[in-house]
Amino acid sequence: MHSEVGDNEKPKGKTPDFLVKYANGSSEYIEVHWSKKVDEEYRDKIEHFSNYSASKGQSKIRIVTELGLTPFIRVNYQLIADCMSQELSFSIEDCELPEHITLNELIETLSNYTETHIEEAYYLIAIGYYEFDMASLLRCDTALKKVS
Known part of the structure; x- marks a missing residue:
């Protein structure tokens, strides 16, 4: 994905920072920017790019x-990004994961299905299969809730 508004109104020259894929199948591109550099012109450019992306069947921004x-x-995002696996080595459908669980319990549960249970626990959080209070630091005793 790369875009900037050109003469023909087709975006070009801009790449969002990353794509977030949620457990419910939806996704969105995230553009991280310093607030002091986000003015109305920049917001309009990103909105134009987002609409163009959506019109082409891609995720909005x-x-x-x-x-x-x-x-x-910020720490939670960095921790998840640094620790997560790139994909699961097992099928989620093959295991019975509870609605409510702590991170530590999730890691222990996943150890029955994979050797990379820590990385895959973070992966399940990263894809939105489980959620938690992002305003609190993610720790072993953090309560996770399955996203429906």
């Missing part, structure tokens, strides 16, 4: 600034 990220949220 959302701007996120540092104002929307508390220190814990």
Whole structure:
């Protein structure tokens, strides 16, 4: 995905920072930017790019600034990104994962299905299979809830 508004109104020259894929099948591109550099012109450009992306059957784009990220949220995103596997080595349908579980319990449960249970626990959080209070630091005793 690469875009900037050109003369013919077709976006070109802009690449969002990353794509988030959620457990419910939806996805969105995230553009992280410093709030002091996000003006109305920039928002319009991203909105145009987002609409163009959606018209081509791709994900829309959302701007996120540092104002929307508390220190814990930034740390959590970094931890998840650094620790997660790139894919699951087992099928989620093959195991019975509970609605509510702590991160530690999830890691222990996944150890019955895979050798990379820690990385795959983070992966399940990263794809939105489980969610938690992002305003709190993700720890072993953090309560996770399955996303329906």
